[in-house]
Amino acid sequence: MRAFRCPVCQQFAFFEAQACSGCGAAIGFHIPTRTLMQAPAEGVVIDSTRWLRCSSWSWGCNWLVAENSGSAQCFAGRLIRHRPEADDTIALEKLARTGNALRRLLFQLLDLGLPIEPYYEKDGGLAFDLLSSFSSKETVTIGHANGVVTIDLAEILDAHRESVRVRLGEAYRTMLGHLRHEVGHYYQSILVENGPAIDECRELFGDERADYRESIDRHYKFGAPADWQAAYISEYATMHPWEDFAETFAHYLHITDTLATAAASGVVLHGDRIDGYTQEDVAPRHSYADSDISTILSDWHWLSLMLNRVTRAMGKADLYPFTIPEPVTVKLGFVHAVVRSAAAKSVGSI
Structure with missing residues:
Protein backbone atom coordinates (compact mmCIF):
# COMPACT_ATOMS: atom_id res chain seq x y z
CA MET A 1 0.00 0.00 0.00
CA ARG A 2 1.32 3.43 -0.93
CA ALA A 3 1.70 6.21 1.60
CA PHE A 4 -1.06 8.81 1.41
CA ARG A 5 -1.08 12.46 2.41
CA CYS A 6 -3.73 15.02 3.15
CA PRO A 7 -4.13 17.23 0.05
CA VAL A 8 -4.45 20.30 2.29
CA CYS A 9 -1.71 20.06 4.92
CA GLN A 10 0.34 17.18 3.48
CA GLN A 11 0.26 15.25 6.74
CA PHE A 12 0.23 11.45 6.54
CA ALA A 13 -3.27 10.02 6.18
CA PHE A 14 -4.49 6.45 6.23
CA PHE A 15 -5.99 5.01 3.07
CA GLU A 16 -9.41 4.64 4.74
CA ALA A 17 -9.51 8.14 6.25
CA GLN A 18 -12.48 10.44 5.66
CA ALA A 19 -10.86 13.34 7.50
CA CYS A 20 -7.29 14.46 8.08
CA SER A 21 -6.21 13.90 11.68
CA GLY A 22 -4.07 17.02 11.44
CA CYS A 23 -6.11 19.81 9.83
CA GLY A 24 -9.53 18.15 9.89
CA ALA A 25 -10.17 18.51 6.15
CA ALA A 26 -12.65 16.07 4.65
CA ILE A 27 -10.75 13.75 2.30
CA GLY A 28 -11.67 10.94 -0.08
CA PHE A 29 -9.96 8.51 -2.42
CA HIS A 30 -9.87 9.45 -6.12
CA ILE A 31 -9.38 6.37 -8.33
CA PRO A 32 -7.91 7.98 -11.50
CA THR A 33 -5.02 9.59 -9.61
CA ARG A 34 -4.81 6.96 -6.83
CA THR A 35 -4.59 9.78 -4.30
CA LEU A 36 -6.60 11.34 -1.50
CA MET A 37 -8.43 14.52 -2.51
CA GLN A 38 -10.51 17.08 -0.65
CA ALA A 39 -14.04 15.77 -0.29
CA PRO A 40 -16.46 18.51 0.80
CA ALA A 41 -20.15 17.62 1.05
CA GLU A 42 -20.93 19.51 -2.17
CA GLY A 43 -18.27 17.65 -4.11
CA VAL A 44 -15.02 18.71 -5.76
CA VAL A 45 -14.09 19.38 -9.38
CA ILE A 46 -11.07 17.41 -10.58
CA ASP A 47 -9.97 17.72 -14.22
CA SER A 48 -13.30 19.26 -15.25
CA THR A 49 -15.35 16.47 -13.61
CA ARG A 50 -17.26 16.87 -10.37
CA TRP A 51 -16.56 14.07 -7.88
CA LEU A 52 -18.99 13.36 -5.07
CA ARG A 53 -18.84 11.32 -1.89
CA CYS A 54 -19.94 7.73 -2.29
CA SER A 55 -23.52 7.17 -1.10
CA SER A 56 -22.05 4.81 1.52
CA TRP A 57 -20.00 7.64 3.06
CA SER A 58 -22.03 7.45 6.29
CA TRP A 59 -21.04 3.77 6.51
CA GLY A 60 -17.34 4.57 6.31
CA CYS A 61 -16.61 4.51 2.57
CA ASN A 62 -14.23 7.33 1.61
CA TRP A 63 -14.14 6.71 -2.14
CA LEU A 64 -15.32 9.37 -4.56
CA VAL A 65 -17.66 8.81 -7.50
CA ALA A 66 -17.84 10.88 -10.69
CA GLU A 67 -21.07 12.85 -10.93
CA ASN A 68 -21.56 11.66 -14.53
CA SER A 69 -21.03 7.96 -13.69
CA GLY A 70 -24.74 7.21 -13.51
CA SER A 71 -24.48 5.86 -9.98
CA ALA A 72 -24.26 7.23 -6.46
CA GLN A 73 -22.06 4.28 -5.51
CA CYS A 74 -18.29 4.34 -5.98
CA PHE A 75 -16.56 1.69 -8.07
CA ALA A 76 -16.04 -0.55 -5.04
CA GLY A 77 -19.68 -0.20 -3.99
CA ARG A 78 -20.98 -1.01 -7.47
CA LEU A 79 -19.08 -4.31 -7.40
CA ILE A 80 -21.21 -5.43 -4.44
Whole structure:
Protein backbone atom coordinates (compact mmCIF):
# COMPACT_ATOMS: atom_id res chain seq x y z
CA MET A 1 0.00 0.00 0.00
CA ARG A 2 1.32 3.43 -0.93
CA ALA A 3 1.70 6.21 1.60
CA PHE A 4 -1.06 8.81 1.41
CA ARG A 5 -1.08 12.46 2.41
CA CYS A 6 -3.73 15.02 3.15
CA PRO A 7 -4.13 17.23 0.05
CA VAL A 8 -4.45 20.30 2.29
CA CYS A 9 -1.71 20.06 4.92
CA GLN A 10 0.34 17.18 3.48
CA GLN A 11 0.26 15.25 6.74
CA PHE A 12 0.23 11.45 6.54
CA ALA A 13 -3.27 10.02 6.18
CA PHE A 14 -4.49 6.45 6.23
CA PHE A 15 -5.99 5.01 3.07
CA GLU A 16 -9.41 4.64 4.74
CA ALA A 17 -9.51 8.14 6.25
CA GLN A 18 -12.48 10.44 5.66
CA ALA A 19 -10.86 13.34 7.50
CA CYS A 20 -7.29 14.46 8.08
CA SER A 21 -6.21 13.90 11.68
CA GLY A 22 -4.07 17.02 11.44
CA CYS A 23 -6.11 19.81 9.83
CA GLY A 24 -9.53 18.15 9.89
CA ALA A 25 -10.17 18.51 6.15
CA ALA A 26 -12.65 16.07 4.65
CA ILE A 27 -10.75 13.75 2.30
CA GLY A 28 -11.67 10.94 -0.08
CA PHE A 29 -9.96 8.51 -2.42
CA HIS A 30 -9.87 9.45 -6.12
CA ILE A 31 -9.38 6.37 -8.33
CA PRO A 32 -7.91 7.98 -11.50
CA THR A 33 -5.02 9.59 -9.61
CA ARG A 34 -4.81 6.96 -6.83
CA THR A 35 -4.59 9.78 -4.30
CA LEU A 36 -6.60 11.34 -1.50
CA MET A 37 -8.43 14.52 -2.51
CA GLN A 38 -10.51 17.08 -0.65
CA ALA A 39 -14.04 15.77 -0.29
CA PRO A 40 -16.46 18.51 0.80
CA ALA A 41 -20.15 17.62 1.05
CA GLU A 42 -20.93 19.51 -2.17
CA GLY A 43 -18.27 17.65 -4.11
CA VAL A 44 -15.02 18.71 -5.76
CA VAL A 45 -14.09 19.38 -9.38
CA ILE A 46 -11.07 17.41 -10.58
CA ASP A 47 -9.97 17.72 -14.22
CA SER A 48 -13.30 19.26 -15.25
CA THR A 49 -15.35 16.47 -13.61
CA ARG A 50 -17.26 16.87 -10.37
CA TRP A 51 -16.56 14.07 -7.88
CA LEU A 52 -18.99 13.36 -5.07
CA ARG A 53 -18.84 11.32 -1.89
CA CYS A 54 -19.94 7.73 -2.29
CA SER A 55 -23.52 7.17 -1.10
CA SER A 56 -22.05 4.81 1.52
CA TRP A 57 -20.00 7.64 3.06
CA SER A 58 -22.03 7.45 6.29
CA TRP A 59 -21.04 3.77 6.51
CA GLY A 60 -17.34 4.57 6.31
CA CYS A 61 -16.61 4.51 2.57
CA ASN A 62 -14.23 7.33 1.61
CA TRP A 63 -14.14 6.71 -2.14
CA LEU A 64 -15.32 9.37 -4.56
CA VAL A 65 -17.66 8.81 -7.50
CA ALA A 66 -17.84 10.88 -10.69
CA GLU A 67 -21.07 12.85 -10.93
CA ASN A 68 -21.56 11.66 -14.53
CA SER A 69 -21.03 7.96 -13.69
CA GLY A 70 -24.74 7.21 -13.51
CA SER A 71 -24.48 5.86 -9.98
CA ALA A 72 -24.26 7.23 -6.46
CA GLN A 73 -22.06 4.28 -5.51
CA CYS A 74 -18.29 4.34 -5.98
CA PHE A 75 -16.56 1.69 -8.07
CA ALA A 76 -16.04 -0.55 -5.04
CA GLY A 77 -19.68 -0.20 -3.99
CA ARG A 78 -20.98 -1.01 -7.47
CA LEU A 79 -19.08 -4.31 -7.40
CA ILE A 80 -21.21 -5.43 -4.44
CA ARG A 81 -24.01 -7.39 -6.10
CA HIS A 82 -25.87 -8.38 -2.94
CA ARG A 83 -25.70 -6.82 0.50
CA PRO A 84 -27.83 -6.84 3.68
CA GLU A 85 -31.21 -5.13 3.63
CA ALA A 86 -31.33 -1.47 4.60
CA ASP A 87 -33.06 -2.22 7.90
CA ASP A 88 -30.45 -4.79 8.95
CA THR A 89 -28.23 -2.28 10.73
CA ILE A 90 -26.26 -4.97 12.58
CA ALA A 91 -25.18 -6.56 9.29
CA LEU A 92 -24.56 -3.17 7.70
CA GLU A 93 -22.13 -2.33 10.50
CA LYS A 94 -20.19 -5.48 9.58
CA LEU A 95 -20.44 -4.51 5.91
CA ALA A 96 -18.86 -1.14 6.69
CA ARG A 97 -15.79 -2.82 8.22
CA THR A 98 -15.66 -5.39 5.43
CA GLY A 99 -15.80 -2.54 2.92
CA ASN A 100 -12.42 -1.31 4.15
CA ALA A 101 -10.88 -4.70 3.36
CA LEU A 102 -12.61 -4.80 -0.05
CA ARG A 103 -11.32 -1.37 -1.01
CA ARG A 104 -7.79 -2.33 0.06
CA LEU A 105 -8.04 -5.40 -2.15
CA LEU A 106 -9.28 -3.42 -5.15
CA PHE A 107 -6.59 -0.78 -4.74
CA GLN A 108 -3.89 -3.44 -4.81
CA LEU A 109 -5.38 -5.15 -7.87
CA LEU A 110 -5.50 -1.81 -9.68
CA ASP A 111 -1.97 -0.96 -8.54
CA LEU A 112 -0.68 -4.29 -9.89
CA GLY A 113 -2.39 -3.55 -13.20
CA LEU A 114 -4.73 -6.54 -13.03
CA PRO A 115 -7.94 -6.31 -15.07
CA ILE A 116 -11.20 -5.79 -13.18
CA GLU A 117 -14.23 -6.36 -15.38
CA PRO A 118 -17.42 -5.72 -13.37
CA TYR A 119 -20.28 -8.21 -13.44
CA TYR A 120 -22.65 -5.50 -14.70
CA GLU A 121 -20.53 -5.09 -17.84
CA LYS A 122 -19.67 -8.70 -18.64
CA ASP A 123 -21.08 -12.14 -17.88
CA GLY A 124 -18.71 -13.76 -15.42
CA GLY A 125 -17.32 -10.38 -14.40
CA LEU A 126 -16.20 -9.68 -10.84
CA ALA A 127 -18.91 -9.28 -8.20
CA PHE A 128 -19.17 -9.56 -4.44
CA ASP A 129 -22.08 -10.99 -2.49
CA LEU A 130 -21.53 -9.75 1.07
CA LEU A 131 -24.04 -11.57 3.26
CA SER A 132 -24.39 -12.11 6.99
CA SER A 133 -24.99 -15.45 8.69
CA PHE A 134 -24.84 -13.60 12.02
CA SER A 135 -28.03 -11.58 11.50
CA SER A 136 -29.88 -13.84 9.04
CA LYS A 137 -29.08 -17.06 10.98
CA GLU A 138 -28.69 -18.72 7.58
CA THR A 139 -25.56 -20.49 6.37
CA VAL A 140 -23.33 -18.37 4.13
CA THR A 141 -20.64 -20.32 2.33
CA ILE A 142 -17.52 -18.33 1.49
CA GLY A 143 -16.46 -19.08 -2.06
CA HIS A 144 -16.26 -18.12 -5.73
CA ALA A 145 -18.40 -19.09 -8.72
CA ASN A 146 -18.41 -17.55 -12.21
CA GLY A 147 -16.89 -14.28 -11.06
CA VAL A 148 -19.01 -13.93 -7.91
CA VAL A 149 -17.15 -13.87 -4.59
CA THR A 150 -19.38 -14.68 -1.62
CA ILE A 151 -18.27 -13.54 1.82
CA ASP A 152 -19.87 -14.09 5.22
CA LEU A 153 -19.84 -10.75 7.04
CA ALA A 154 -19.74 -12.63 10.35
CA GLU A 155 -16.05 -13.21 9.59
CA ILE A 156 -15.36 -9.60 10.52
CA LEU A 157 -16.26 -10.49 14.14
CA ASP A 158 -13.05 -11.35 15.97
CA ALA A 159 -14.60 -13.97 18.25
CA HIS A 160 -16.36 -15.78 15.39
CA ARG A 161 -13.35 -15.69 13.07
CA GLU A 162 -10.93 -16.82 15.76
CA SER A 163 -13.15 -19.72 16.81
CA VAL A 164 -13.29 -20.91 13.19
CA ARG A 165 -9.53 -20.46 12.82
CA VAL A 166 -8.86 -22.58 15.89
CA ARG A 167 -11.40 -25.24 14.91
CA LEU A 168 -9.85 -25.58 11.45
CA GLY A 169 -6.28 -25.42 12.74
CA GLU A 170 -5.38 -22.44 10.58
CA ALA A 171 -2.35 -20.24 11.20
CA TYR A 172 -3.96 -17.14 9.74
CA ARG A 173 -7.53 -15.97 9.09
CA THR A 174 -8.60 -12.41 8.23
CA MET A 175 -11.29 -10.79 6.11
CA LEU A 176 -8.67 -9.38 3.76
CA GLY A 177 -7.16 -12.86 3.51
CA HIS A 178 -10.55 -14.30 2.49
CA LEU A 179 -10.95 -11.67 -0.20
CA ARG A 180 -7.46 -12.23 -1.55
CA HIS A 181 -7.99 -15.99 -1.67
CA GLU A 182 -11.36 -15.83 -3.40
CA VAL A 183 -10.22 -13.26 -5.95
CA GLY A 184 -7.41 -15.70 -6.71
CA HIS A 185 -10.11 -18.07 -7.98
CA TYR A 186 -11.47 -15.26 -10.16
CA TYR A 187 -8.08 -14.62 -11.77
CA GLN A 188 -7.44 -18.34 -12.12
CA SER A 189 -10.64 -18.55 -14.16
CA ILE A 190 -9.99 -15.57 -16.44
CA LEU A 191 -6.19 -15.63 -16.76
CA VAL A 192 -5.21 -19.30 -16.49
CA GLU A 193 -8.01 -21.80 -16.94
CA ASN A 194 -8.52 -21.46 -20.68
CA GLY A 195 -5.24 -19.83 -21.61
CA PRO A 196 -1.75 -20.85 -22.69
CA ALA A 197 -0.52 -21.10 -19.09
CA ILE A 198 -2.85 -23.96 -18.15
CA ASP A 199 -0.37 -26.75 -18.92
CA GLU A 200 2.34 -25.21 -16.75
CA CYS A 201 -0.26 -24.55 -14.05
CA ARG A 202 -1.27 -28.22 -14.02
CA GLU A 203 2.35 -29.27 -13.83
CA LEU A 204 2.91 -27.11 -10.74
CA PHE A 205 -0.41 -27.26 -8.91
CA GLY A 206 -1.95 -30.48 -10.20
CA ASP A 207 -4.82 -31.30 -12.55
CA GLU A 208 -7.76 -29.05 -11.67
CA ARG A 209 -10.13 -31.45 -13.44
CA ALA A 210 -10.05 -33.65 -10.34
CA ASP A 211 -13.52 -33.87 -8.79
CA TYR A 212 -13.86 -30.90 -6.44
CA ARG A 213 -16.52 -32.38 -4.15
CA GLU A 214 -14.54 -35.58 -3.69
CA SER A 215 -11.47 -33.50 -2.91
CA ILE A 216 -13.35 -31.52 -0.25
CA ASP A 217 -14.76 -34.66 1.36
CA ARG A 218 -11.35 -36.33 1.39
CA HIS A 219 -9.69 -33.26 2.89
CA TYR A 220 -12.15 -32.88 5.75
CA LYS A 221 -12.20 -36.62 6.42
CA PHE A 222 -8.48 -37.35 6.33
CA GLY A 223 -6.84 -33.92 6.54
CA ALA A 224 -3.71 -32.79 4.76
CA PRO A 225 -0.83 -35.16 3.94
CA ALA A 226 1.67 -35.53 6.77
CA ASP A 227 4.43 -33.86 4.76
CA TRP A 228 2.35 -31.04 3.29
CA GLN A 229 4.81 -28.35 4.47
CA ALA A 230 7.33 -29.58 1.89
CA ALA A 231 5.26 -28.46 -1.10
CA TYR A 232 2.33 -26.28 0.01
CA ILE A 233 1.88 -22.88 1.62
CA SER A 234 -0.96 -24.12 3.85
CA GLU A 235 -2.94 -27.23 4.73
CA TYR A 236 -5.96 -25.88 2.87
CA ALA A 237 -3.88 -25.64 -0.30
CA THR A 238 -3.56 -29.42 -0.34
CA MET A 239 -7.29 -29.92 -0.85
CA HIS A 240 -7.49 -29.32 -4.62
CA PRO A 241 -5.22 -27.77 -7.31
CA TRP A 242 -7.40 -24.66 -7.58
CA GLU A 243 -7.28 -24.17 -3.81
CA ASP A 244 -3.52 -24.43 -4.02
CA PHE A 245 -3.51 -21.74 -6.72
CA ALA A 246 -5.87 -19.46 -4.76
CA GLU A 247 -3.85 -19.85 -1.56
CA THR A 248 -0.63 -19.12 -3.43
CA PHE A 249 -2.23 -16.12 -5.15
CA ALA A 250 -3.39 -14.76 -1.80
CA HIS A 251 0.11 -15.06 -0.37
CA TYR A 252 1.52 -13.30 -3.41
CA LEU A 253 -0.81 -10.38 -2.58
CA HIS A 254 0.10 -10.55 1.14
CA ILE A 255 3.81 -10.42 0.37
CA THR A 256 3.85 -7.77 -2.35
CA ASP A 257 1.49 -5.43 -0.50
CA THR A 258 3.46 -5.66 2.75
CA LEU A 259 6.71 -5.04 0.90
CA ALA A 260 5.18 -2.03 -0.88
CA THR A 261 3.89 -0.68 2.44
CA ALA A 262 7.34 -1.06 3.99
CA ALA A 263 8.87 0.73 1.02
CA ALA A 264 6.37 3.58 1.27
CA SER A 265 7.23 3.85 4.98
CA GLY A 266 10.94 4.20 4.24
CA VAL A 267 11.91 0.90 5.85
CA VAL A 268 15.45 -0.26 5.10
CA LEU A 269 17.13 -3.16 6.92
CA HIS A 270 20.80 -2.33 7.31
CA GLY A 271 22.84 -5.44 6.60
CA ASP A 272 25.61 -4.59 9.05
CA ARG A 273 23.06 -4.47 11.89
CA ILE A 274 21.40 -7.84 11.20
CA ASP A 275 22.92 -10.79 13.05
CA GLY A 276 23.78 -13.59 10.65
CA TYR A 277 23.38 -11.43 7.54
CA THR A 278 26.42 -10.43 5.53
CA GLN A 279 24.95 -9.11 2.29
CA GLU A 280 23.83 -5.65 1.19
CA ASP A 281 21.01 -3.73 2.84
CA VAL A 282 17.46 -4.94 2.34
CA ALA A 283 15.40 -2.14 0.79
CA PRO A 284 11.80 -3.17 0.03
CA ARG A 285 10.45 -1.78 -3.24
CA HIS A 286 7.21 -0.07 -4.20
CA SER A 287 6.96 -2.41 -7.19
CA TYR A 288 8.61 -5.67 -8.17
CA ALA A 289 7.20 -5.67 -11.68
CA ASP A 290 10.67 -5.92 -13.20
CA SER A 291 12.07 -8.35 -10.63
CA ASP A 292 12.05 -12.12 -10.44
CA ILE A 293 10.46 -14.09 -7.64
CA SER A 294 13.79 -14.83 -5.98
CA THR A 295 14.37 -11.10 -5.42
CA ILE A 296 10.87 -10.66 -4.01
CA LEU A 297 11.23 -13.57 -1.62
CA SER A 298 14.75 -12.63 -0.56
CA ASP A 299 13.51 -9.21 0.54
CA TRP A 300 10.44 -10.81 2.09
CA HIS A 301 12.46 -13.35 4.07
CA TRP A 302 14.34 -10.68 5.99
CA LEU A 303 11.45 -8.24 6.29
CA SER A 304 9.05 -10.92 7.58
CA LEU A 305 11.64 -12.11 10.11
CA MET A 306 11.92 -8.56 11.40
CA LEU A 307 8.14 -8.10 11.52
CA ASN A 308 7.70 -11.41 13.35
CA ARG A 309 10.22 -10.29 15.95
CA VAL A 310 8.33 -7.02 16.37
CA THR A 311 4.94 -8.70 16.86
CA ARG A 312 6.47 -11.17 19.33
CA ALA A 313 7.90 -8.20 21.23
CA MET A 314 4.31 -7.01 21.63
CA GLY A 315 3.21 -10.42 22.88
CA LYS A 316 1.37 -11.14 19.65
CA ALA A 317 1.59 -14.07 17.25
CA ASP A 318 3.86 -13.92 14.21
CA LEU A 319 2.70 -11.50 11.54
CA TYR A 320 3.57 -14.07 8.86
CA PRO A 321 3.43 -17.57 10.38
CA PHE A 322 4.38 -19.44 7.22
CA THR A 323 7.45 -20.97 5.62
CA ILE A 324 8.07 -20.97 1.88
CA PRO A 325 9.72 -24.18 0.60
CA GLU A 326 11.21 -24.39 -2.89
CA PRO A 327 8.07 -25.85 -4.57
CA VAL A 328 6.03 -22.92 -3.22
CA THR A 329 8.69 -20.51 -4.47
CA VAL A 330 8.19 -21.92 -7.96
CA LYS A 331 4.41 -21.62 -7.63
CA LEU A 332 4.73 -18.01 -6.48
CA GLY A 333 6.97 -17.41 -9.48
CA PHE A 334 4.19 -18.72 -11.73
CA VAL A 335 1.65 -16.38 -10.12
CA HIS A 336 4.08 -13.47 -10.50
CA ALA A 337 4.45 -14.25 -14.21
CA VAL A 338 0.67 -14.49 -14.68
CA VAL A 339 0.15 -11.16 -12.92
CA ARG A 340 2.84 -9.39 -14.91
CA SER A 341 1.58 -10.81 -18.20
CA ALA A 342 -1.98 -9.72 -17.41
CA ALA A 343 -0.85 -6.27 -16.36
CA ALA A 344 1.06 -5.84 -19.62
CA LYS A 345 -2.11 -6.60 -21.60
CA SER A 346 -4.58 -4.74 -19.44
CA VAL A 347 -5.73 -1.33 -20.60
CA GLY A 348 -7.83 -0.75 -17.47
CA SER A 349 -11.56 -0.97 -17.03
CA ILE A 350 -12.26 2.16 -15.01
